[in-house]
Amino acid sequence: MKPWILSAPLGLLLLAGCGAGEKAAEAPKEPRQLNIYIWTNYLPQDVLADFEKRTGIKTRVDTYDSNETILAKLQSGVADYDIAVPSDYMLKALISENLVRELDRSRLQGFENLDPRFLNQKFDPENRHSIPYVWGTAGIGYDTTKVAAPIDSWGALFDPRYKGRILMLDDAREAFGTVLKLQGKSLNETDPAVLRQVAEVLKKQKALVRTYNSSDFANLLTAGDVDVAHGWNGEMAEAVASSKGKLAYVVPKEGGTLWIDSVVLPTSGRNTDAAYEFLRFVLEPEIAARIVNGIHYAGANRAALPKIDEAIRNDPAIYPPQEVLDRCELLEDLGPTTELIDELWTEIKAAS
Amino acid sequence: MPLSVEIRRVTKRFSDVAAVNEVSLDIRRGELFALLGPSGCGKTTLLRMVGGLETPSAGTIHIEGIDVTEVPPHLRPAHMVFQQYALFPHLTVADNVAFGLRYKNGGRAGWSTKVKEALDLVRLAGMEKRLPHQLSGGQRQRVALARALVLEPKVLLLDEPLAALDPQLREEVQVELKHLQRTLGISFLFVTHDREEALGMSDRVAVMRHGRVEQVGTPAEIFERPATRFTAEFLGATSFFTAEVASLVDGVATLRLPAGLDLQVPRPDASLRPGDRIDFVVRPEKLRVRVERPAEAEMAVVPVTVEESIYQGMGTTWIVRGPAGERFVAWEQNAASVLDEPSALRPGGAAFLCWHPRHTVVLGGGGDA
Amino acid sequence: MRRRGTWLLLLPTWLVLGMFFLVPLVLTLVLSLRQRGVYGGVAPIPDLGAYVTSGSFLGNYARSFAGIYAGIGWRSLWMAVLTTALTLAIGYPVAYALALRAPRRWKDLLLGLVVVPFWTSFLIRTYAWMFLLRTEGLVNRLLLGTGAVDRPLEILYTELAVMIGLVYGELPFMILPLYASLEKLDRTLLEAAADLGAGRVSSFWRVTVPLTAPGIAAGIVLVFIPSLGQFVVSDLLGGARSMLLGNLIQNQFAVARNQPFGAALAFELMAAVLLLLLAYAFYMKRKGEEVLL
Numbered sequence A: 001m002k003p004w005i006l007s008a009p010l011g012l013l014l015l016a017g018c019g020a021g022e023k024a025a026e027a028p029k030e031p032r033q034l035n036i037y038i039w040t041n042y043l044p045q046d047v048l049a050d051f052e053k054r055t056g057i058k059t060r061v062d063t064y065d066s067n068e069t070i071l072a073k074l075q076s077g078v079a080d081y082d083i084a085v086p087s088d089y090m091l092k093a094l095i096s097e098n099l100v101r102e103l104d105r106s107r108l109q110g111f112e113n114l115d116p117r118f119l120n121q122k123f124d125p126e127n128r129h130s131i132p133y134v135w136g137t138a139g140i141g142y143d144t145t146k147v148a149a150p151i152d153s154w155g156a157l158f159d160p161r162y163k164g165r166i167l168m169l170d171d172a173r174e175a176f177g178t179v180l181k182l183q184g185k186s187l188n189e190t191d192p193a194v195l196r197q198v199a200e201v202l203k204k205q206k207a208l209v210r211t212y213n214s215s216d217f218a219n220l221l222t223a224g225d226v227d228v229a230h231g232w233n234g235e236m237a238e239a240v241a242s243s244k245g246k247l248a249y250v251v252p253k254e255g256g257t258l259w260i261d262s263v264v265l266p267t268s269g270r271n272t273d274a275a276y277e278f279l280r281f282v283l284e285p286e287i288a289a290r291i292v293n294g295i296h297y298a299g300a301n302r303a304a305l306p307k308i309d310e311a312i313r314n315d316p317a318i319y320p321p322q323e324v325l326d327r328c329e330l331l332e333d334l335g336p337t338t339e340l341i342d343e344l345w346t347e348i349k350a351a352s
Numbered sequence B: 001m002p003l004s005v006e007i008r009r010v011t012k013r014f015s016d017v018a019a020v021n022e023v024s025l026d027i028r029r030g031e032l033f034a035l036l037g038p039s040g041c042g043k044t045t046l047l048r049m050v051g052g053l054e055t056p057s058a059g060t061i062h063i064e065g066i067d068v069t070e071v072p073p074h075l076r077p078a079h080m081v082f083q084q085y086a087l088f089p090h091l092t093v094a095d096n097v098a099f100g101l102r103y104k105n106g107g108r109a110g111w112s113t114k115v116k117e118a119l120d121l122v123r124l125a126g127m128e129k130r131l132p133h134q135l136s137g138g139q140r141q142r143v144a145l146a147r148a149l150v151l152e153p154k155v156l157l158l159d160e161p162l163a164a165l166d167p168q169l170r171e172e173v174q175v176e177l178k179h180l181q182r183t184l185g186i187s188f189l190f191v192t193h194d195r196e197e198a199l200g201m202s203d204r205v206a207v208m209r210h211g212r213v214e215q216v217g218t219p220a221e222i223f224e225r226p227a228t229r230f231t232a233e234f235l236g237a238t239s240f241f242t243a244e245v246a247s248l249v250d251g252v253a254t255l256r257l258p259a260g261l262d263l264q265v266p267r268p269d270a271s272l273r274p275g276d277r278i279d280f281v282v283r284p285e286k287l288r289v290r291v292e293r294p295a296e297a298e299m300a301v302v303p304v305t306v307e308e309s310i311y312q313g314m315g316t317t318w319i320v321r322g323p324a325g326e327r328f329v330a331w332e333q334n335a336a337s338v339l340d341e342p343s344a345l346r347p348g349g350a351a352f353l354c355w356h357p358r359h360t361v362v363l364g365g366g367g368d369a
Numbered sequence C: 001m002r003r004r005g006t007w008l009l010l011l012p013t014w015l016v017l018g019m020f021f022l023v024p025l026v027l028t029l030v031l032s033l034r035q036r037g038v039y040g041g042v043a044p045i046p047d048l049g050a051y052v053t054s055g056s057f058l059g060n061y062a063r064s065f066a067g068i069y070a071g072i073g074w075r076s077l078w079m080a081v082l083t084t085a086l087t088l089a090i091g092y093p094v095a096y097a098l099a100l101r102a103p104r105r106w107k108d109l110l111l112g113l114v115v116v117p118f119w120t121s122f123l124i125r126t127y128a129w130m131f132l133l134r135t136e137g138l139v140n141r142l143l144l145g146t147g148a149v150d151r152p153l154e155i156l157y158t159e160l161a162v163m164i165g166l167v168y169g170e171l172p173f174m175i176l177p178l179y180a181s182l183e184k185l186d187r188t189l190l191e192a193a194a195d196l197g198a199g200r201v202s203s204f205w206r207v208t209v210p211l212t213a214p215g216i217a218a219g220i221v222l223v224f225i226p227s228l229g230q231f232v233v234s235d236l237l238g239g240a241r242s243m244l245l246g247n248l249i250q251n252q253f254a255v256a257r258n259q260p261f262g263a264a265l266a267f268e269l270m271a272a273v274l275l276l277l278l279a280y281a282f283y284m285k286r287k288g289e290e291v292l293l
């Protein structure tokens, strides 16, 4: 929800910040443009600046904090983004709605750098439309000084002891996922009866929740506004690392979400050449490593691994051990059930 | 008999400026009293202090023998008719008039009778339901009067009551106000900068200047016997003379003008001493301009040069220059038609300015206007 | 002849009104009568006749009156009424002091201070409130520091925070029209009231309030309408927990992708606003005041 509001001023700020220095240097050439639509905290400022400097392409960055927002924006037909970074299940939906281009592999020098573990996934077999960017998990970040014992279960998010100190991701699939996992079900459950019952649980949980937030969850935890926060690992890991042991991140024992975010070229984009330049840029091991170092999310670029900071590479919150990954599940596109989830999520959010 | 209003050494300062400066005045019961003076002389400020809308910086004010200096406006037996009337635009005529009644003792029951009486008094019966913007200027003023009078004040304060009216209407309202005041028998204190208005309406006038009272008297007194050059000028006299007191014999002063002319003046100011240099004034309608030196021996005569004549129908104004170039103005009624009897006087020609010595008004101090 | 001339003169007005008001309105209406597709957008209508006769075209409107959404409508209405009442209660004394009490040379400065917040975007100002109200924010640190409370107050992400944000944001829109009408108020009328016996309170209710009624009406309209459609404040300061009508509509377009339902809600909101504006215009007409908005 926030990105809509956020994206305009942020984009302007970025534009102002980047534009000022460049303009004088290369006045005569018509500057090329690249419109990037990406998650909040997903592209380090210095990496973007380097891209502009090297290619002479001016970038405009808008941000979002839920996959549903990307779909709404691209569906509306008014957005002209050249680059977007959806997650797995949403990528599938975008492909079936014809909202992203097929990629020309011959223009993707560096594709071979990618980790094969993240290629050829169900959501885009043979990676005809996407290249994996970063991946991670969803779990719980918490303040160890405010909880009785270390948290290891999604149940903490439904524990009345933490009433008013709980943060939930403002994200339908992730929120449903917490309950489904608690009940030992798949994240990709499509039985309407089950989903309705899950929605009832989430409605009841609302009384315990301080806020729904997908863009600022780690900061709110750090600032002490909440004690138990549902969130994605990268930002959580960063917060944990700088908390001197006060904060912790865990993928609950019931299992969590594994997600892979991929770069795609929306069909509505008009600067395809610039978009390919951007893809080649982020495929470079050097650049991919800098991105991971900057955003603390695990990268899908195998060749970049040696260049990644030791602390990050060895952080189990960022690069989880195999046994954790084994508990995790990818979110999948639910097809017709999407509508039901949207409706139920609206009801949950609307409930008082 | 107690006085209606007693103003004792009242001063009002706005930051550093004294808008009203040590003013003392007595207004008698049943008197129509005018405050006359040029713009900015402090008339409104003085009136507002009597009404309680300003607090004096120093001095006291009594109304009907009671010290009201610190009393808020609504507790004083004085009510105000504002310059632009200040009618409440959202209330009907009847509601405007009834506005103050609820703050009076006595029940709601009597209101409608009182409102009706007040409106009858100002001849506005039948207009009860109108809103102020549906009334003429004169009608509005009468609503303002009724609104104040319905509260039965001991003193009615009026700030330039005629200023907002058409000239034709003014005379009519003058008469009406005067009539109203006689009927009610209460005192009216009103402000004006129009001398005709002050002379024509009031029993007594206070001439104000720079926050001070220059002279108090009946209209005739201030008109015929101005005490200072300022009062004389403000009432339309512009011919001033300087002279030396040559002698004082049996209440007759001999004044010597610079041109060497002697002038016998009866009833001189008691404080005159032989050898004093004095100023005197003669009102324009008392001055004559003649081609021939007048035959009467007692007439005062000054040789002059005619500068200009201004024909004004009812009369003619003559502007002439004295021996030392002084400027004098005479006004003469055209008793006969100038077509039948054209004047022999010509601009540039020599003539004589003459008047009867008893019209000579010796001025006191403060003549530095 | 004359009539045609007038019509031609008004043509640009009609064009602008048509393009920016009527066309979007009609588009919204049409959209609101359809149904969403699986992923969003609109579903095709296979049989128009059946669609109409079955009443499906009113489905979104019917849904909008279902308990949960009607509840949001009522709450939004209540919040808007409360915001308007509070801004009036706070704004009137402020405007009064500015117009009638402040020394002349301070007036421009003080009035400027009322307007200064407009120099920063509303969003940034709302973020500032988040920093003030959060658990370890300035307000709490101050309260804890002075010993006024012994545990931090949880203000952020509550209805109270939403109310604070709404009142804060809308206050200038109440103060400015009130100030304008109070400034116009003829002060001698207050003196006249005092002279006729009215005390301060009495003259306030009998003179000042009736004469500034147009300013009050304008302020109410200016505050009530945006509060009714507000979504930024309830999102940021309410923690996306308590939805208002504005959030629901925004949510339908931006996240839930049920554009037809969002359009139906938006259309209902616009109808309510239009009714309010008509009532306002009617009131001002009757008072013989100019309708400025």
Ligand SMILES: Nc1ncnc2c1ncn2[C@@H]1O[C@H](COP(=O)(O)OP(=O)(O)OP(=O)(O)O)[C@@H](O)[C@H]1O
Residues within 6 Å of the ligand: B014, B015, B018, B019, B037, B038, B039, B040, B041, B042, B043, B044, B045, B046, B193
């Ligand atoms: N509220 C005030 N603050 C400061 N100065 C004032 C105030 N009211 C009056 N004055 C000053 O006091 C002096 C007298 O003002 P006042 O209104 O009494 O004059 P006035 O004789 O009624 O003049 P006018 O014929 O123009 O109405 C003026 O110099 C005026 O500028």
Ligand SMILES: [Mg+2]
Residues within 6 Å of the ligand: B043, B044, B045
């Ligand atoms: Mg005056």
